[in-house]
Amino acid sequence: MSGSEVAFAIFTALALGGALVALFxxxxxxxxxxMFGTFMGVAGLYLTLGADFLAMTQVLIYAGGIMVLxxxxxxxxxxxxxxxxxxxxxLGAALAGGLALILLVKLFGGMNGxxxxxxxxxxxxxxxxxxxxxxxxxxxxxxxxxxxxxxLLATLVGAVYIARRRPEPRSEExx
Amino acid sequence: xxxxxxxxxxxxxxVIGLVMAAARRSxxxxxxxxxxxxxxxxxxxxxxxRFHPESGLDGQIGAIFVIILAAAEAAIxxxxxxxxxxxxxxxxxxxxNTLRD
Amino acid sequence: MPTADxxxxxxxxxxxxxGAWLLQVLFGSRLPRGGDWLPTGAxxxxxxxxxxxxxxxxxxxxxxxxxxxxATGGGHGWKWLVSDPAFREGLAxxxxxxxxxxxxxxxxxxxxxxxxxxxxxxxxxMKGNSRYSAYFAGLALFSFAMLAMLVSDNLLFVxxxxxxxxxxxxxxxxxxxxxxxxxxxxxxxxxxKAFLTTRVGDVALLLGLAMxxxxxxxxxxxxxxxxxxxxxxxxxxxPQWLETAGLLVFxxxxxxxxxxxxxxxxxxxxxxxTPVSAMIHAATMVAAGVYLMARAFPVLAPxxxxxxxxxxxxxxxxxxxxxxxxxxxxxxxxxxxxSQLGYxxxxxxxxSPDGALFHVFTHGLxxxxxxxxxxxxxxxxxHEQDLRLLGGLRKRMPLTYASMxxxxxxxxxxxxxxxxxxxxxxxxxxxDTWSQGAGPAxxxxxxxxxxxxxxxxxxMFRMFLLTFSGEARSEDAAQAKEVxxxxxxxxxxxxxxxxxxxxxxxxxxxxxxxxxxxxTLLxxxxxxxxLGAALLFFQFKxxxxxxxxxxxxxxxRAARGLxxxxxxxxxxxxxxxxxxxxxxxxxDRRVVDGxxxxxxxxxxxxxxxxxxxxxxxxxxxxxxxYAGLLALTLFAVWRVS
Numbered sequence: 003m004s005g006s007e008v009a010f011a012i013f014t015a016l017a018l019g020g021a022l023v024a025l026f027x028x029x030x031x032x033x034x035x036x037m038f039g040t041f042m043g044v045a046g047l048y049l050t051l052g053a054d055f056l057a058m059t060q061v062l063i064y065a066g067g068i069m070v071l072x073x074x075x076x077x078x079x080x081x082x083x084x085x086x087x088x089x090x091x092x093l094g095a096a097l098a099g100g101l102a103l104i105l106l107v108k109l110f111g112g113m114n115g116x117x118x119x120x121x122x123x124x125x126x127x128x129x130x131x132x133x134x135x136x137x138x139x140x141x142x143x144x145x146x147x148x149x150x151x152x153x154l155l156a157t158l159v160g161a162v163y164i165a166r167r168r169p170e171p172r173s174e175e176x177x
Numbered sequence: 178x179x180x181x182x183x184x185x186x187x188x189x190x191x192v193i194g195l196v197m198a199a200a201r202r203s204x205x206x207x208x209x210x211x212x213x214x215x216x217x218x219x220x221x222x223x224x225x226x227r228f229h230p231e232s233g234l235d236g237q238i239g240a241i242f243v244i245i246l247a248a249a250e251a252a253i254x255x256x257x258x259x260x261x262x263x264x265x266x267x268x269x270x271x272x273x274n275t276l277r278d
Numbered sequence: 279m280p281t282a283d284x285x286x287x288x289x290x291x292x293x294x295x296x297g298a299w300l301l302q303v304l305f306g307s308r309l310p311r312g313g314d315w316l317p318t319g320a321x322x323x324x325x326x327x328x329x330x331x332x333x334x335x336x337x338x339x340x341x342x343x344x345x346x347x348x349a350t351g352g353g354h355g356w357k358w359l360v361s362d363p364a365f366r367e368g369l370a371x372x373x374x375x376x377x378x379x380x381x382x383x384x385x386x387x388x389x390x391x392x393x394x395x396x397x398x399x400x401x402x403x404m405k406g407n408s409r410y411s412a413y414f415a416g417l418a419l420f421s422f423a424m425l426a427m428l429v430s431d432n433l434l435f436v437x438x439x440x441x442x443x444x445x446x447x448x449x450x451x452x453x454x455x456x457x458x459x460x461x462x463x464x465x466x467x468x469x470x471k472a473f474l475t476t477r478v479g480d481v482a483l484l485l486g487l488a489m490x491x492x493x494x495x496x497x498x499x500x501x502x503x504x505x506x507x508x509x510x511x512x513x514x515x516x517p518q519w520l521e522t523a524g525l526l527v528f529x530x531x532x533x534x535x536x537x538x539x540x541x542x543x544x545x546x547x548x549x550x551x552t553p554v555s556a557m558i559h560a561a562t563m564v565a566a567g568v569y570l571m572a573r574a575f576p577v578l579a580p581x582x583x584x585x586x587x588x589x590x591x592x593x594x595x596x597x598x599x600x601x602x603x604x605x606x607x608x609x610x611x612x613x614x615x616x617s618q619l620g621y622x623x624x625x626x627x628x629x630s631p632d633g634a635l636f637h638v639f640t641h642g643l644x645x646x647x648x649x650x651x652x653x654x655x656x657x658x659x660x661h662e663q664d665l666r667l668l669g670g671l672r673k674r675m676p677l678t679y680a681s682m683x684x685x686x687x688x689x690x691x692x693x694x695x696x697x698x699x700x701x702x703x704x705x706x707x708x709x710d711t712w713s714q715g716a717g718p719a720x721x722x723x724x725x726x727x728x729x730x731x732x733x734x735x736x737x738m739f740r741m742f743l744l745t746f747s748g749e750a751r752s753e754d755a756a757q758a759k760e761v762x763x764x765x766x767x768x769x770x771x772x773x774x775x776x777x778x779x780x781x782x783x784x785x786x787x788x789x790x791x792x793x794x795x796x797x798t799l800l801x802x803x804x805x806x807x808x809l810g811a812a813l814l815f816f817q818f819k820x821x822x823x824x825x826x827x828x829x830x831x832x833x834x835r836a837a838r839g840l841x842x843x844x845x846x847x848x849x850x851x852x853x854x855x856x857x858x859x860x861x862x863x864x865x866d867r868r869v870v871d872g873x874x875x876x877x878x879x880x881x882x883x884x885x886x887x888x889x890x891x892x893x894x895x896x897x898x899x900x901x902x903x904y905a906g907l908l909a910l911t912l913f914a915v916w917r918v919s
Contacts (some may be wrong), residue, residue, distance in 0.1 A: 067248060165255075
């Protein structure tokens with residue numbers, strides 16, 4: 003077992019384990035914290051794929067930003083501490099499982115060595131500078147990048163507007 | 178590890194996300210399920226990019242855009258969840274059924 | 279020859295009632311007196327103009343004169359459908375214009391005059407009717423169409439105005455079916471029957487005209503007069519198609535002029551108000567068929583003419599026997615009209631359009647008088663029109679009595695009255711046909727017409743005596759009073775017209791000397807027999823009509839049953855048509871509508887099932903989304919592999 007395989011195993015276990023805990027854990031807070039593990043595991047998998055910049059982004063934005071946002075959301079909405087049960091999980095699992103089965107069959111039926119093995123790949127290089135340049139070059143991603151920044155700004159304004167809207171009469175009696 | 182291994186992990190994450198979005202009894206977990214699905218997709222993108230070096234960095238850049246969109250989605254969705262909570266006093270999806278027939 | 283200043287005058291005759299109709303339709307019900315003075319006044323104007331024109335024509339060559347606006351291509355004619363002049367040597371352009379000749383002149387004056395008098399009579403007769411102004415609008419439109427038909431110079435215009443008349447006839451027969459106080463559904467049925475029955479003939483006529491146009495490239499009278507002999511010369515005989523076309527034109531006349539076997543609509547048309555019967559179904563419109571035959575005379579092949587003569591003579595006899603058995607005042611007159619129309623058609627068939635139109639002219643006068651007299655009686659007797667319940671009206675309605683006496687005598691052929699001359703002429707031609715031809719087509723017309731002549735006198739005087747002599751046989755008849763002024767004036771004038779009208783006919787027909795002598799003899803004998811029998815039966819009561827009719831047993835019953843023609847049509851055409859119609863309606867309702875409604879119900883049911891899915895639960899929708907995703911993936915995998 004090589005070092006990379008060990009790393010892959012650890013990160014996979016972290017990601018899938020976190021996801022499973024998040025799925026089945028009845029305590030909302032605990033399952034939210036399990037999601038940190040998932041995000042970190044995925045970030046690790048990015049690292050094993052040589053995507054160092056993406057891994058950092060994942061940690062910063064998902065683990066540091068989005069999850070914190072969700073935690074705030076959980077706290078602000080006062081959920082019951084424990085969910086009683088998962089709603090019709092059998093049906094969801096069946097549907098999702100069917101989908102997974104088909105994709106699996108395709109996955110292992112369709113590769114046929116058209117993809118190079120892990121040993122034939124060139125060694126990964128640092129990507130931060132390359133990505134930064136790609137974003138800034140007008141003939142590559144500049145427009146999408148600027149567009150994304152405008153989108154984020156609009157999102158921010160919109161989110162503030164939605165969250166701060168006057169509560170309607172019905173909410174007052176509920177509150 | 179080969180491409181199949183990454184795709185398999187991605188598939189499992191995707192399925193777990195699907196079940197979470199469909200089965201957990203809280204709007205926030207529906208959203209978290211969506212995040213899992215997006216992560217699975219991202220993992221796919223990056224893995225394919227890695228195993229197809231001729232494609233340059235496009236896979237990773239696509240993944241970055243997905244992350245950006247996920248952040249935006251999370252912000253808006255949470256704002257909506259807060260609004261829903263203030264209107265219905267609950268964030269259980271089953272309680273929000275005023276659009277039913 | 280009349281000069282060009284004829285044109286506006288001639289055009290004014292039909293245009294006056296047309297303008298009156300337009301105003302009447304638009305404003306009639308808002309005008310004082312329902313606007314009845316508008317068409318009546320217009321008709322008076324048209325009549326005066328027609329008389330002026332007639333007087334000018336009177337002074338011209340009394341043999342034949344012709345004035346046409348489109349004969350020489352100049353003048354005031356109209357030219358339509360102009361196509362390549364090289365095509366058909368320039369004949370393909372459709373030309374139309376006005377036409378005025380020795381036939382048109384008296385007929386135009388007669389129609390305008392009768393129409394005016396009927397308008398005048400109607401102001402009294404229809405008083406208080408709930409659709410008073412609509413009635414006058416119908417009369418005005420009818421008068422326009424009839425007058426316009428008479429001044430047209432081509433068969434297509436004749437056909438067009440003929441159709442307008444058919445429409446007016448339909449509207450006016452059905453007039454009472456929409457009455458506010460006393461609606462009569464039978465009137466509507468009669469209107470439909472009249473319209474559909476004449477339609478059979480009209481379709482044939484249109485086909486015939488199409489064939490003529492195709493063959494000659496013209497439908498103008500004077501051009502056909504030239505073109506037909508040329509065609510016969512080129513073909514060394516009558517071409518097959520021309521015979522067919524003539525037959526089709528005749529079929530049109532059979533429908534409009536109520537000849538056997540399409541006569542069934544005319545008796546039912548008596549459902550219309552009596553002045554309408556007087557004008558449309560006695561004096562003018564039904565004579566249009568005869569007029570058409572006279573104008574289309576050049577295109578009728580000898581074989582067709584023989585058929586025309588036989589059909590006309592048969593109808594004259596056949597309808598006369600039915601008239602003898604009818605107890606309804608108006609029905610007697612209706613069958614009498616059919617019979618007289620048979621005389622006219624027979625005259626055309628025997629080669630004398632002159633004689634036919636002469637009879638149209640005199641018949642128009644005395645039959646209008648008879649119908650208006652009947653209208654006066656019906657009006658005076660509170661809509662009682664059963665001969666068995668009338669009687670004794672001579673003293674109570676002296677004016678009507680005098681007028682009706684003149685008209686009855688005229689139609690019966692009493693010497694020196696107008697009907698005598700015209701019928702005499704027709705019988706003279708029949709005698710000529712007998713002596714000059716061979717085979718049944720030669721002697722059948724004379725035989726049937728001579729048989730019909732005493733019957734005419736008999737049924738007319740039967741009606742007349744039952745109405746006026748003896749004692750009143752009902753309360754209504756006993757209390758009858760003479761009709762007031764606007765109704766009595768037309769009666770007097772038409773009575774006078776019935777007496778002396780024959781003097782006004784310009785183109786007197788001339789059978790041969792021997793034929794004329796024979797005819798006078800036969801007519802005299804017929805009159806004596808018919809009138810004598812009527813007086814015996816109904817005036818002096820020396821013989822019982824019941825015994826006489828019993829002597830003819832089965833024949834009487836058949837005549838009372840209208841010889842089963844109506845029943846035959848009912849069984850052979852009306853009932854099957856209704857069955858087919860009902861079947862189609864059923865198919866439409868069950869299958870076509872069923873499919874439409876079924877689709878609607880399917881959508882509703884599907885919606886009711888699908889609304890269960892619309893339960894407002896987000897996660898149910900998520901499941902559905904997954905199912906769709908699964909299906910799409912399956913589809914994609916199946917397509918790729």
